[in-house]
Amino acid sequence: MPLSIVLRRSLLALAVGATLSSPAVAQERELLNSSYDIARELFAEINPKFEAWWEEEHGEQVEVSQSHGGSSAQARAIMQGLRADVVTFNQVTDVNVLADAGLVDEDWQQALDNNASPYYSTTAFLVRKDNPKGIENWDDLVNEDVEVVFPNPKTSGNGRYTYLAAWGFADEQFDGDEEQIQDFMRTFLANVVVFDTGGRGATTSFIERGIGDVLISFESEVNNIRSEYGSDDYEVIVPPTSILAEFPVAVVSPNAERNGNTDLAQSYLEYLYREDTQRLLAGFNYRVHHEAVVDEFADQFPDTDLLKVEDVFGSWPEAMETHFEGGGMLDKLQRR
């Protein structure tokens, strides 16, 4: 065990106090899952189940710890030394960054089924009761009197999906006419009233502060919000065309090796594909691949034409470079 961890544990035990029996001290192996911001509740459900399953299968007690943050911030932290064994992100690019740095295998998307995305979602709308502005699709969002709330694409993967979805819609609508697409996007972005740095900040603005007519976020998230804050006050609108938002997972091989967790990490990710886990995920309003579960939850997920980033924008790196980097399309559209 690395010196720093020993130190950390002994000092922490000291700090927290002997009365508080720390599970971290009692157990041998510990798996660190670095994940995106809004997945805290999700993994708080999954991890104990996995721990129990592992003990049953292998007779060994393990603990899964979570680190949450903006998906990009998390990737950055891992590059700077955060010793996460696995990543469960909401953006393919953030895993690619790790792959470029040699922390994740090059062919990580082939390592697991469905491009290494155990679940997926899309971008949907949350509107206020009775949908007073009559918002049904992306082109309703460019109306003059509509105020839009979604997180800043510069700082949030969630925001990036929204931007790409709107672009994808416009691309179809105007048949690839760049000028019209840009006009559409410019109007769309001008309707944004608050650019919070993250998805949850945007939610707070929309719900708690009562700002805007529509909140755009992951389908899973808007459904969760609606059940959290009252199904009577809000409505979920899933537009007929939207974007495929994959939630990629990968083993951070050097870290897992160093921590002696390679087997545990791999099993943990595979565990996400099991039927009961998939059911749990669907319960959190994520779309899943397991057929039995898909059938079971068919009512919950309307049929939607899901555009793939690769199809519309070539590839993730291309989309990032053209649209989001400093001086890219986003900056151009927002310039005055």
Place this chain on the structure above:
Amino acid sequence: MQRIGDAPLVRRLLITAAVLLSGLFLLLPLVAIFAQAFSQGVSVFWSNVSDYYTLHAIGLTLMIALLTIPVCLVFGVALAWLVTRFDFPGRRLLQTLIDIPFAVSPVVAGLIYLLLYGRNGWIGGWLDSYDIQLMFAWPGILMVTIFVTCPFVARELIPLMQAQGSREEEAAVTLGASGWTTFRRVTLPNIRWALLYGIILTNARAVGEFGAVSVVSGAIRGQTNTLPLHLEQLYQDYNAVGAFACAALLALIALLTLAAKAGLEWRAARREAFA
């Protein structure tokens, strides 16, 4: 005795304005924190506070504060002694340098430590080869906390020690006292209240630092999550009550700090009155 602005009307007007504005601007936020924290009753507040991860965050936060204080204390006293008791080229520069943490945005403070001690940094990389990890572990949190809090003790001591001058110490030296004895028996009793005040400020900041710590912590629940980070996570998880419960704890620490400070000032004033 009359002074400028003693006319009853002016006086009443100014006091009212000051009290009203501070009430709205400073007191109301404080009230709001506790109102939100207890908005769903004491039991909900309590269950949020006694949550394992919250307790762990409290423990970690207090530990960081406890480790930060002695370091800042030694540095603050040494620097104050240096710049108030000796004259040497670069004295003013040294005094400006300790203001750096005030000038650096906390996020940047975290960033510069990450760049140096992270795995890609030149010190961090070297340490990594010996399997020593500073960032995303408590030593990193401690380091940036020391960075942002180090000016407080020195800044409290310097003006006081400058005003007091060094005559008393010189007297002690002429009477044959050693350096350590001079400091302990002559200097320390004169500066102890300022010192304590500096410690209180250091503690308040160490407990509450957010920006810098968030960059280097990794925010692992139950491991590297400090109370302010935990608060932010709860806020993000739609657990506003939980977030404000943490906020209330931090505000409580702030209030204790203020009370301790007011107590010290009261004591000092009383000592002066009877001196």
Place this chain on the structure above:
Amino acid sequence: MSIRLDNIAKHFGNTQALEPISLDINEGELVGLLGPSGSGKTTLLRIIAGLENADRTAQPGKILFGERDVTHVHVRDRRIGFVFQNYALFRHMSVYDNVAFGLTVLSRKHRPSSGEIRARVYRLLEMVKLESFANRYPAQLSGGQQQRVSLARALAVEPEVLLLDEPFGALDAKVRQELRRWLRHLHDELNFTSVFVTHDQEEALELSDRVVVMSNGRIEQIDTPDALYRSPANRFVFEFLGDVNHLEGKVNNAVLTCGDAHLHVDLPDGHEELLLRPHEVRLTQAPTAESHLPVTITAISPVGAEVRVELEADWLAQPWLATVRHTDFEHLELQRGQRLYAHPRHWRRFPESVSKAPEQRHVA
């Protein structure tokens, strides 16, 4: 402008700083308020200035400047000049701006033109011999210079009453002497009414037309310096105005005895305490029939025109001080350790105030 105080009293919390006091100061007079610290002299001065308000008692006190009742007039409207103990110069203003301040804050209607202000300030600076320092800041001046600026500043508004609080307290002896003479001269020339506070009896006696001696919030005596010195009203005044030698003993058959010393006095039998000034002590080689007061010289110090001789004896609780002229000093060939006999030329007694007056001994 005459000043008239009628039934003025002041207390701070539970302490009575001034017992009800009445006082008349004539136009053009230079009056010194003399007393030990805590005697209420500064309070009285500040009440005259309007910096403190007198108590509102059942019989309300009154302050009149000439015919004008200023009891409830704010300090800024009393048209006084006030010179503060530590000068209270505005540190951020040059000497010129300090002196000009009072003129520039006048309402537009009363304010002189800027040229006139300039002329007047320079006239004042010339008067206080600081015309070349107009652009300096107070911190760059010596104490005596600062005091002169402070005086010029107070005089700039042409006050009818000039009030000075321990004006020379913080200066060294030589500068103090010089400034005193200069102030006296200024006062005589400009002919305003001045009141100043001091704890230095020499200063009060040298400078004042009349001296008000105060203690414990009361006026002990008001008189010209000469009268004050010659006929003090009570023991306190006598003791405060100079060094005093005490002789205490039993009178029996017109002889006061104290240990092995005795002195012929025309007093009835009983306990007596006699007081005498140092210059009232004569020293001889032998006793006389009248007095037998054997003493030993313990210290000799020539001070100015005379020699101060300190005397001790078994029968003295406190050493005596005698002053002798240089010729006498040489004539007697005085030396430390020499035994001599003292003879009072003159003495006083204040039987009524023995228990009341505070113990005041001035040896140095």
Place this chain on the structure above:
Amino acid sequence: MSQFALRRSGSTRVLPGFGLSMGISVLFISLVLLLPITGLFGQLAGLSLAEYWAIITEGRVVASYMVTIGAAAVAALVNAVFGLLLAWVLVRYEFPGKRLLDALMDLPFALPTAVAGITLATLYAGSGWMGSWLEAIGINVAYTWVGIALAMAFTSIPFVVRTVQPVLEDMPVEVDEAAMSLGATDGVAFRRVIMPHLWPALVTGTGLAFVRSLGEFGAIIFIAGNMPYETEITALMIFVKLQEYDYAGASAIASVVLFVSLALLLAINIWQGRFVRRLHGGNA
């Protein structure tokens, strides 16, 4: 007084501990303060001058400077007035609750910025206690630059109060009395006698408040709307660059903030030194 102390200490090293205190101070400042900053410049070294210039003059970044500086300036000015009022009331008057008010002044220092952030956002949003009331009279605070200025003012008010207060306390009563005896009214005396005394402290306090506001992030981010060109602060631009893995860009913008802040601090120190020297004697 202090000048005196400095002069004395200058002449000889009578007192012990020069080596030890110098050693500790220099070691600490080097390791804790300066070494990490080299990391920042290490990042900058990877940029050409043209690239550096392009990053720090990019339109959106420049707009963020404007927002930050503008809001910080407004906050500092408001604090100058408000802080002066508070310091004055706390020093010159006695009234019930004065000690409480005095203690309250340090609250923004003691309260973690994140707590201040979420609390201010909650209070001043359109649905909050203050926000709903202000909205009724047509003032929008949250998500506008007014909100940014408000958060900045909140976190930096103690700087002004706590620098002006001791100076006001030390002002001898004779200064007031001298001005009054010379016939000055309250207003004139305040403007011409008291203000010049307070001026250095007030400027220092306001300057410190301004510098602090330039770097503030935690308290602002919750209440700023973060709209490009309108309500984006410079600290957010650094944050954005970090999100893009653009360390060099983040370091470039951070270096601008750092330089401006340090230059301001140094200027304040020097200016104050001059002023103090004049008041306490130029020859000292």
